[in-house]
Amino acid sequence: xxxxxQPASTSFKAPDSSRLQLDEQGRLRHxxxxxxxxxxxxxxxxxxxxxFSSVGQQAVKKVPVLRGKTIVNLFFENxxxxxxxxxxxxxxxxxxxxxxxxxxxxxxKGESILDTIRNLEAMQADMFVVRHSASGAAHFIAxxxxxxxxxxxxxxxxxxxxxxxxxxxxxxxxEKKVFSSLKVAIxxxxxxxxxxxxxxxxxxxxxxxxxxxxxxxxLLPSDTDSLGVHVYNDLATGLDDVDVIIMxxxxxxxxxxxxxxxxxxxxxxxGLTEEKLxxxxxxxxxxxxxxxxxxxxxxxxxxxxxxxxILQQVTNGIAIRMAVMTLALGQAKGAEQ
Amino acid sequence: xxxxxTSIDIDAVIELMxxxxxxxxxxxxxxxxxxxxxxxGGLWVATKLxxxxxxxxxxxxxxxxxxxxxxxxxxxxxxxxxxxIPSEVESEHIILVDxxxxxxxxxxxxxxxxxxxxxxxxxxxxxxxxRGARELPLHADIVGLELDLSPEKQVKLTGPTPLAxxxxxx
Numbered sequence: 001x002x003x004x005x006q007p008a009s010t011s012f013k014a015p016d017s018s019r020l021q022l023d024e025q026g027r028l029r030h031x032x033x034x035x036x037x038x039x040x041x042x043x044x045x046x047x048x049x050x051x052f053s054s055v056g057q058q059a060v061k062k063v064p065v066l067r068g069k070t071i072v073n074l075f076f077e078n079x080x081x082x083x084x085x086x087x088x089x090x091x092x093x094x095x096x097x098x099x100x101x102x103x104x105x106x107x108x109k110g111e112s113i114l115d116t117i118r119n120l121e122a123m124q125a126d127m128f129v130v131r132h133s134a135s136g137a138a139h140f141i142a143x144x145x146x147x148x149x150x151x152x153x154x155x156x157x158x159x160x161x162x163x164x165x166x167x168x169x170x171x172x173x174x175e176k177k178v179f180s181s182l183k184v185a186i187x188x189x190x191x192x193x194x195x196x197x198x199x200x201x202x203x204x205x206x207x208x209x210x211x212x213x214x215x216x217x218x219l220l221p222s223d224t225d226s227l228g229v230h231v232y233n234d235l236a237t238g239l240d241d242v243d244v245i246i247m248x249x250x251x252x253x254x255x256x257x258x259x260x261x262x263x264x265x266x267x268x269x270x271g272l273t274e275e276k277l278x279x280x281x282x283x284x285x286x287x288x289x290x291x292x293x294x295x296x297x298x299x300x301x302x303x304x305x306x307x308x309x310i311l312q313q314v315t316n317g318i319a320i321r322m323a324v325m326t327l328a329l330g331q332a333k334g335a336e337q
Numbered sequence: 338x339x340x341x342x343t344s345i346d347i348d349a350v351i352e353l354m355x356x357x358x359x360x361x362x363x364x365x366x367x368x369x370x371x372x373x374x375x376x377x378g379g380l381w382v383a384t385k386l387x388x389x390x391x392x393x394x395x396x397x398x399x400x401x402x403x404x405x406x407x408x409x410x411x412x413x414x415x416x417x418x419x420x421x422i423p424s425e426v427e428s429e430h431i432i433l434v435d436x437x438x439x440x441x442x443x444x445x446x447x448x449x450x451x452x453x454x455x456x457x458x459x460x461x462x463x464x465x466x467x468r469g470a471r472e473l474p475l476h477a478d479i480v481g482l483e484l485d486l487s488p489e490k491q492v493k494l495t496g497p498t499p500l501a502x503x504x505x506x507x
Contacts, residue, residue: 044415049415051400060453063403065413182361326403330413 020142028327029051030142033160042205046170048323049316055092056315065326066093069126073099074116074141075154076132081156081290081314082164086129089321092130098125113137114144121146127329128152128304135194138256150328152321158192164289167320169206169311172244175285179203181254185212185280186229186237187270188248188297189219195289196248197227204228214238216270218260235270239279247272247297264295275309283331287310342484342492342502346466350481351382354463355458357479358432360463367430370461373397375447376418376438378494380402385500386434401477404446417475420450427455436494438464438480443475466502468492 021030070110071090075083096276127150132140135157142151155161176182184203190196190213203211214232225232232238260266286307294300342493373385373396380398387396402417402480468486493503
């Protein structure tokens with residue numbers, strides 16, 4: 001049992017990114033994790049995203065703010081939705097975008113990443129959006145880029161996925177206005193979820209009333225206690241009186257078979273159905289980062305039902321990514337100093 | 338040349354602007370214009386003008402931060418507000434309102450933003466104060482107050498209630 005947890009808990013060791021992501025004036029330079037960022041910065045990201053949300057209503061869905069900037073989407077790990085929304089966000093900001101999908105084997109890390117970065121810097125890249133299966137990859141790159149280059153973490157191993165967490169916070173804020181009265185339950189594979197970790201930091205920083213995690217014991221990290229959450233092992237008690245339900249995707253590709261008996265059994269205990277939804281507040285909102293395994297994490301009736309904000313999350317994801325890109329590139333470093 | 342700007346009755350100036358605008362609309366045969374105010378001061382002036390003229394199309398508001406030409410020099414204004422143009426821009430007569438016309442760069446940015454919403458038939462520019470020192474070939478159609486200020490002097494509208502002009506040396 002403890003041996004099956006070993007790889008995940010070592011990769012959960014968060015690198016100290018909080019200082020690295022801010023410049024000397026305390027403004028966002030890289031966006032690597034929500035951990036250690038102040039409430040002011042998280043709020044600023046959401047405020048700027050709110051302003052970007054009107055761009056989608058324009059006939060020409062574009063603003064010229066990042067004209068002439070080059071953004072490289074460096075995806076060492078597959079992703080459709082995240083890459084597409086980063087791509088779209090950069091294009092709506094009028095940046096030039098290069099999408100690189102780099103298949104990696106476990107042996108071709110280290111030097112080869114730096115070589116890739118140096119080459120792209122020689123092509124005058126201004127920003128790297130990095131997704132990698134190894135925790136700390138974006139942090140490693142941020143530590144090694146030239147001073148005018150920014151790095152955004154689009155998911156590293158089971159460590160962090162800060163733009164997903166912030167688009168979720170943004171979706172919650174647009175719906176519920178304030179965090180201080182909210183009870184939020186995160187359900188599912190907490191152990192392997194970089195999303196959950198980033199959400200928990202953000203929710204606690206933004207002052208949510210209570211953050212709960214609901215998961216089978218095998219899908220909880222060993223350091224759950226230090227995360228500032230209440231742990232529940234069954235849905236009925238865990239969902240009692242909650243305002244927001246965040247479902248996580250079962251990351252089958254990251255899981256050893258020993259952790260879960262079967263998907264069917266998982267759905268019986270932790271799958272979200274309309275019946276179980278009744279334990280929560282009547283105006284509960286249901287979120288999921290996608291892609292949904294219908295019938296495993298939740299019923300189709302819930303995913304498509306009136307409480308679901310899953311498609312709003314996708315739309316909000318574009319605005320959040322536009323905000324983070326603009327804030328990180330808009331701190332006037334290098335150019336006029 | 339130190340005019341005491343604080344003593345100026347802003348409401349009276351806006352009243353004057355409203356009259357000039359009404360005349361011009363009549364002359365140009367514009368029946369239902371779409372008024373758009375530029376955040377933040379321009380929107381205050383536009384709100385009053387919109388009310389005085391009894392315009393039927395709801396007031397639009399734009400924040401030009403994402404269209405500024407100095408992003409690479411000064412970065413993003415974190416106080417940026419959402420733009421909201423509640424009706425079609427395409428084939429409409431627009432009245433664009435700002436508080437202070439100075440270099441013309443804000444208006445350049447505002448025009449670019451408006452055109453990303455559609456192609457208006459015309460744009461009329463109304464400003465509370467034209468302080469001169471233009472850096473772009475732009476002029477206002479309706480001017481509430483013309484001031485001839487030395488370049489180091491700044492003039493700013495404070496509000497929303499009461500609206501007042503403030504100067505300070507930068």
